[in-house]
Amino acid sequence: MVISAPSGGGKTVVRSGLLKLNKKFAFSVTCTTRPRRPGEVDGKDYFFVTVEQFQRLRKDGKLLEWAKVHGNYYGTPVKSVMAVLQKGRIPVMTIDVKGARSVKKLFPAAVTVFLLPPDLKTLVQRLRGRGEAPENVAVRLRTARSELKVASTFDYLVINDSLPEAVREVAAIAELETRRTARNLDKVESFGSQLRKKKI
């Protein structure tokens, strides 16, 4: 599950809600060169790396995708996603719109969700409520303009008005997506092989 939204759109809180709702979801931790915010834990919220370390990871092909957002580098380590998939869980990636499009191109089976606040006033209130300084709010709203332009390329759009509702909707999307025939051909094959073996 790849979740994108304008900054303040609710990626972080929706992700927390999903992880709490069902153990099958797991966060694939990404890395960033931005400084750690108060309360953030290295290895849990992000892997905090230097620009040099980031460039090395990128050059060594260790990143599934990467982007520069608001002056800092962000990237998804291949390892983070593989670790979650190997446990049979669904990786939840909360990344920017460029990253989401890169992932979709590499893995068409990925499901992309664009979160949108109910209206601009609410987004501004939420950004301010998160403690963003007025100049940061302005930068994020400017970026939101270009982010909105690619919203139509996402598989699903969820309006993040009521948080529990938005979490339920994203979980429902994941649930339905796991029912796609193309994702379950092994089960059809297994049933078919039982049928073939049976003397009828």
Ligand code: ADP
């Ligand atoms: P993002 O990770 O997309 O930048 P956050 O998850 O940090 O956004 O959300 C921005 C702020 O808005 C946070 O303070 C969060 O608690 C609040 N918020 C997000 N969604 C809702 C919602 N549905 N109802 C109320 N507050 C919300």
Ligand code: 5GP
């Ligand atoms: P923040 O600094 O507020 O945590 O994140 C800024 C933006 O970077 C958010 O849109 C966030 O989702 C995005 N982001 C976080 N990790 C990654 C990543 O690994 N790749 C990409 N492309 N974006 C990321």
